[in-house]
Amino acid sequence: MTSSILIIIPIGILIFGGFIIYVVCQNFDLCNRVEALLTVLILFGALIALLMLYQQLPTITKNPEIYFGMETFGGVVYKPDAYGVFILIIALIVGILITIFSGEYLSKDPRYLVFYPLVLMTLAGLMGIFLTKNLFNLFLLTELTTVASSALIAFRFQQEISIKAGFKYLIMSSIGTMLLLLGIYYVYRSTGDMHLYQALTVTDTFTRIGAACFLLGFSLKAGVVPLHTWVPDVYGHAPSSVSGLLAGVLSKSMLFIMPVICLRLGLMNRELGVYLMLFACLNMLVGAIRMLKQPLLRRFLSFSSIGQTGYLMFGLGMGFYYGLDQAFSAALFLFLIIAVMKSLAFLCVGIFEYYYGTQDIEILKGAAKEMSLPAVCFSIALAGLAGIPLLAGFIGKWMIFSTAITAGDIFAIICLVIFILSSIISLGGYLPMIVKLFDTSSESSKTLLFSSSGRRISPWLMIPVALLSILVVLMGVYPTPWINWIDQVINWIVV
């Protein structure tokens, strides 16, 4: 059966590509850009394979006979879901852009050789998480993602702070994966199986404890308040391209795998909804408030990322609590735009950091004079995140609004009020950043000596940023195709 092989091809391309790149580059000592290009090729291959899989999805999801692997005891089953493939497509696209960006961004780093294989491994792990239907396999793949991404975070190991950040991520994420392991234990103890091909027919206290473990474990990885403490340190000190990948795609996608597992293990829809909505409020508030007065751009973006995790949880939570389809499409749309806007913001910070060696907004004041294009793109990203009309963020805001008002009961309204509150508070974070960046009036005695040295911004850095900015504007002005796509995905999800 061709279609069952198709399921495994993208992940295979990524893993083997990673090995090949590593070996080739070690032996031939290729330069950073060539390696980046090779990686882009591999990612493109995986993307094409994934798109082919996407074409086959209607038949695959409807037909229980089509899967990859063995359904026997201890066997591993891979079967794609529509939303999973959707998320993976976004992840790969962001991954491609980030790899192009790294082609210049990492040129000053001696360790670029291991960077690209690690990116591929991270994405492969993520892909596996969404494809596998075996709990133990899920655990292994989560671990793969964790280890690879913590190596990425500590990529600049000559800086002590990066080591600390990587270590922190490793510890925190390992606690998360340990919780998953504990959850697997409880499920195995109760059912004697680790398949999650279908929802469990018989659930008892143990599977529910297992579900709770999974809930906690994935919450930790997604950075749900109060388990968010690692987020600012990690995103703040990792290289910008890595932060963009982590904040934009990786940690947010955990929110989408969490409900699937937990529901199959016997958690009620409404319980999950309450959990998500309650903690969404916390996330939105903490993210918005801590975001204020953060001078370091990446740290600032990490707090805003915590807020966006809250928005996603709010959307998903309403979907589960009220059983609203439109909430799921709102959540998927939010995921899409947050991935684009967040990675755009991080990449712009990366450009500033690359040329000025700092990410402190107080030093970067008035940087727009020299770097107008990145500054404009950064403003687009921030304004989009703030939900200004005609940018992607506003459509997401509109969808959340309309979902909450459709739900219409007091719980949703309270959460909506908190959502509004946090979006106003967060304006107090986004606006001053944009203003400071364009504040050319203040004393120009700063040490920004970029244009005087006659250099131009490298196209390697500029192309991904420009593409992402165009996407942000396009999704805001004409969201119809994206919404159509998401509607299609929602229709394919077989509950």
Add this chain to the structure above:
Amino acid sequence: MTFDILLPGITLIPILGVLILLVWQKATKSQAAIIGIISEGFALIIPILLLSSLKNNGEIVFSLRWIPNMGISFSLALNWLSLIFLLTEVLVTLTAMIYSLGEETGEKNSNYYYALLLLFSLGMSGTTLANDVFLFYVFWELMLIASVLLILLWGHGEIRFKVAFKYFIITHLGSLMVLVCLVTLYINFGTANLTELTQQASTLAQNVQIFLTLFFIIGFSVKMAIFPLHIWLPDAHTVAPMPVTIILAAAMLSMGTYGILRFPFTLFPIEILQNFAVWMMIAGLISEVYGALMALAEKDVKRIIAYSSVSQMGYILFGLGTLTASGMQGSIMHVVYHAIVKALLFMVVGIVISVARERDIRNISGLGNKFPALCVCAAIGVLGISGMPPLGIFNSEWMIFAGGFESNISMALTVITLIGSILTVIYALRFFGGIFFGEPKPEDLSGSTPRALIIPTIAVTAFLIIEGLMPGPLLAWTIKGLAGIFGGLN
């Protein structure tokens, strides 16, 4: 021949102008101004061309699919109500653009300056024309963003960052309240089209209607700068460059009025609004008195006129609150007259500041002898705002108070408001007397009034007199404009 097809041009041609200005980096100020004025001019000519068609049809609608699966379209509608606001706004913007030529504002990066002025105006004309709640909000926010950027980039002093920030946050809060209402409407009927919503809105549950009305009125009152939601206004008006202040005070404030008329007043039956009538009147009264008192207490000439806006918006809300035809008609006319008078007064203030290089009214006096033309314009403006016949505001205030007496809600409130209007006369005369009478101060007054500034000022003065003497067309338009309110009010 019908010109209906031109309707989207009111929004599209300014966009074209913006694009040209963005690309044309090397444009000098006058070149940028020409592009700006021409593209804004289309926004003035097109509605005039559409007048005859409007007379026949009552409404001209243009619609284009935009986000079909969310029921959102790019839909514009021109009716008599929006026509009045549209023309006011476009005329004010044109005046401000011409006035900018005599000012130093926008000497640097003038292409961006005029592009932002165009966007600001586009936001307002889009707001008046939008026939889709989603589109309405987009334009509504565009108006805010453009004005914030104008204040940020060309405002006076370091304080402008804080002021622009405050302005953005507070008005955005109002916008979000409006957004909640718009989304509620959209959800309940599954369409964003305003015509369809207007037909169906009165079928909503009563408490929902009351809730929506409340939120709409509060949300739009923020834009109208009604006490105590006015706190953004004095600072924003003071810090903004003079042409932007003119647009803010004369045109943007009236968008709040338009919002109230277009949404709660058009969507819901009069029974719902009656719950709020007396509160609107009280809020209007408080604003009127408070604004006038603050204008009396202020020392900064620009802030005096800024607070006068708070006071004048009080009249408008009061007139709306009467829920009578003459009260609302008076309010709409007040919007128009206030726009002219306020533009005139700010233009005068701009010239005063530029010749005296001083903003404290205690340090300016005796300009009357030296600048007779300016003095005459100021006198007419001051008489205008005090409600002296035959200048326009007399007509509108007359109708507002007539509405108050007709409404039978509270005679006492109307009487107090009527008496309160004496405060307007006091601050207006203090302003005029302080600046133009007495010993010339400061001593080193610079030469003559800049010609580029005084000519538009005189033109606006003349326009004010003409409008006051011939209120006929405006009266007729406002009566037609009220046709859609409360599902047809007689």
